Every structure is written in structure tokens, then in C-alpha cells.
Amino acid sequence: MNDSLVLYLTSHVPKETNRVAYQRANESCKNFNTVFLTRRGVSPAIKEKAANVQQCGESLPMRILFPLWLVLTALQIYRENDIQHIHTNHSPQSLVAGWVLSLLGFVWIVDIYDSPHISIDLNSNNSGVINYLSTWYNRVLVAIVKRTLSSADLIIIGMAPGIVSEYGVSADDNNVLTVTNGTNVDKNRSIKSPDDRSDVFQIVYVGPIRQERGLRTMLDAMKILDKRLKASELHLVGTTGSEADKREIECLDSTLSNIDIFNHGYIEHDEALEKAAVADVGLCPLSLEVENYRYSYPIKVLEYMSVGTPTVATKTEGTSHLLREGSGILVQADNPIEMADAINELYEHPEQRNQMAKTAQLMAENYRWDSINRKVNQRIGSVME
DSSP states (O other), X not given: OOSSEEEEEESOBOSOTTSHHHHHHHHHHHHSEEEXXXXXXXXXXXXXXXXXXXXXXXXXXXXXXXXXXXXXXXXXXXXTXXXXXXXXXXXXXHHHHHHHHHHTTOOEEEEESSOTTHHHHHTTTOOSHHHHHHHHHHHHHHHHHHHHGGGSSEEXXXXXXXXXXXXXXXXXXXXXXXXXXXXXXXXXXXXXXXXXXXSSEEEEEESOBOGGGTHHHHHHXXXXXXXXXXXXEEEEEXXXXXXXXXXXXXHHHHHOSSEEEEEEESOOHHHHHHHHHTOSEEEEOOOTTSHHHHHOOOHHHHHHHHTTOOEEEEOOHHHHHHSOTTSEEEEXXXXXXXXXXXXXXXXXXXXXXXXXXXXXXXXXXXXXXXXXXXXXXXXXXXXXX
8 A cells, every 4th residue: 555545526425235236346455555535435345445535425416516516526535645546436427437537547447347427317307496406417428429439448347248339439449347246145154955945945135125126027937936836935135115115025925825025125235145145046037128237247147156146137247247158047927828838947946946056156156346356456456667
């Protein structure tokens, strides 16, 4: 670590250590004197390690002026400190600020672990004047990003590389590093083996419980499976998107004969891993209408693999890369029949589940956060040489 600073421009850093945003921020703190410029703040663990954290707040004016605040604050810090590089996440506000600072001579490192377009896609069905103006504001910023992203000194793409094709960037470019997401589940972690699972056939989904995350596909698949399975459970682990979604889950649960649905809500990461570890099947349904999900490497899939839980996932560029060599089953998006058939296949063939679990755990060793972080750190170091 040297005396110069790294300015890390991001909307926030979450507390969950398995998230890529946390991993990147934590590695930056390990290797550099890192100052975070943020709108919503950073997790307490990252704040303890950071050289400084400056937060502009969540007021409506600051949400609009965030890129300008980032640039002005970075220049103010530069007056009294040597800046090694600027590190920006995928948000269009951070990216535009990073580009402006690069024009002023700063080394600019971009981190694309979600689509710059994701907030637009997720808000597309919301109504209201504020949402309408926010969407168009972000569209303007994304249009700027599409014309400027390729000028970054280093672009870290933590998604299937096709995500940046419309930004004038190719995975083969000299300033591009492609990596996957990772898992920090200890390979020596005490979990139940497939042979020790309960007599009840358990299906688990971990993550936000929303329509764009495949909620309706899961529920429709349960309707089909209720006629095929016996003594089965669906465990939903995560925050439910709306009251209407909660009611839909409760209504279906009351009508099923052979499948019980347990909506656990948000629980801490270790407890969620335990739910996944004792399950017979882990689900990852995604809507292809959201660009981000077509290219992401879902962490839930990597964690299912790590704890030896066979996965049934929507076929995307990202999941097709992760679930290879018999480590999971891929199904078409928004197709509850295919999902039900895949789950039923694993239900009827426990030996296939066991072999898939063993293969998945072996494959998961290729996606350890420590090796991915090492690769990222080495590339950042080469930019500084």
C-alpha cells in the first residue's frame, strides 16, 4: 500500500460479503488507501477499512446532481492528495463522473458487474412523474456512457462479455478483463451430503422474490408438480417484492395438496446457505426481459453449487457458462412446464441428484473469490506500471 489515494465512486457498498460490490470494495481497501465517494454510504465493515468515506445523501437534488458532486469532490481531494486512480462501478452516474475525470487526466478503472441499464429496466413498469423523469435522466446518462466507456484505462467485466457489445467494447480489447462472480463458501464447511437429506423433497429459491426473478414461473411449476410429487416443500428465502406477490404465494399454498410453501423472508447469509445446503434442488429462474439477467453470473447458482445442491436455472449466457458438465439443468425462460419437468427428473432419480451435487461442488472450486480477486488485483496493478 502506498501513500496515494484511490477514489472509489459508487452509489453504495452493501454489507453482504458474498456480493461482488463488497468484494471489490474490500480488495481496494486491502491494497490501496481508498476513499469512497458515495450517495447511500458503505457497510460498517468497509467503513472501518477505508481511508475515508464521503456521502452526499439521498435527497432528490443530490440524486440528480450526484455525478457533478462526484467530480467536484474528487477534484477537491486532488488538491491535497496524490490520486492513483479512479474506480467506478456500473451505475451510469458513477460512469459519467469517471469519464469526466479521465478527461482531466485521471486513470479510470471501470467495474461492470451489473448492467448500466439495470435501474431503467427494473423501473420500466413503475408509474408516476418522478419515476418517469428518473428513467429519462438515466437514459441520457446511459447514452453518454455508450459513447465513452471504451476510453477507460481498464474495464473489468464481471458478466458474460456480450453485455458491453452496445458500448463499443469487446472482450478482446487490450483494456478489458473478463471475470465471473465468485463464492466465498468454505469448501470445508459442514453441510449435509445428498445421502443425508430428509425424506421430504425440498426445493429452495434464494434471492429477491419478484416477478422479474421468475416468481410466476416457479409458482406455475409448483401447480404442475403438485400432481407428481409427494411430501415436498418449496422454501422461498428473500424479500418479497410486493404485497400482491405475498398474497399470490399464500393463495397457492392453500390450494396445493402435496407441496408446502414456506416464505421465510430475508434471513442472514449463513442461515440462507443452510437452507440451500439441505435442499434437494435449488432454483434460479430469471426474466430475459431484464438485460442484466441475460448476462449475469448469479451468485445464488455459485452458492448452490458450493453447498452441493443441484440447480435448475433459466438458460442464459451467464448460467450456461456456470452450469456445465452435468452440474445443473438449464430450462427456457418463463417456461413452467420445462422447470417442472427438470425438478421432477431430479425427484425421480436420486442417484442423478447425488452425482450432480458432487460435480457441482467440484466445479464451484473454479469460482473462488480469492482467485478472482487475485486476477483483478494483478490486472489493476499492471495498469499502474
